[in-house]
Amino acid sequence: MDNLYIQKVLNGDTEGFRYFISNYKDLAFSVAISVVKDEFWAEEVVQESFIKVFQKLKTFKGHSSFKTWFYRIVINEAFQRIREEKKQHIYQNELQETELDSVEGSLNGLTPEEQTLVVQEALKLIPPKESLVLRLFYLEDQPSKTIADETGWTEANVRVILHRGRKNMLAAVNQLMLKELKTI
The missing domain is CATH 1.10.1740.10 (RNA polymerase sigma factor, region 2, helix turn helix motif)
Structure with missing residues (x-):
């Protein structure tokens, strides 16, 4: 079409x-x-x-x-x-270190809507390449080969970025959950 x-x-x-x-x-x-x-x-x-x-x-x-x-x-x-x-020194995207490295079951106990909100906020905290690859892989259900074709990166590079993205995503979710716990 x-x-x-x-x-x-x-x-x-x-x-x-x-x-x-x-x-x-x-x-x-x-x-x-x-x-x-x-x-x-x-x-x-x-x-x-x-x-x-x-x-x-x-x-x-x-x-x-x-x-x-x-x-x-x-x-x-x-x-x-x-x-x-x-x-122009306007864009800053550094993931701040959390005081707590692991919040077990970070998303457990949250409603699906709350989980979606936390995931969306966490995607904003991680580096752009990682956010892009995670979104395409998990939310768009695209295989790493397709992501490589669309980005111009090698498939191996996509897998490395995906691996780092998962680690940083967990840290970002933990950071957000820790911040939420401090407000309670």
């Missing part, structure tokens, strides 16, 4: 581009928020990505799926946004 709309847009039917926006905006936002950790920035990344896709659609060769090509653009835009913010 993507190829049909690609041809429509390339033939001058700019309204056909709505297909891509409606089908890919949520996935793009999910990927962007994993990297930039801020909704406003993620929205900007998604907008810039769609603009870039529209402008460069004629360069799409079809060697990979449109989705893979699009994901790469979103990921590159997100990391570019981080680089820009780092230059």
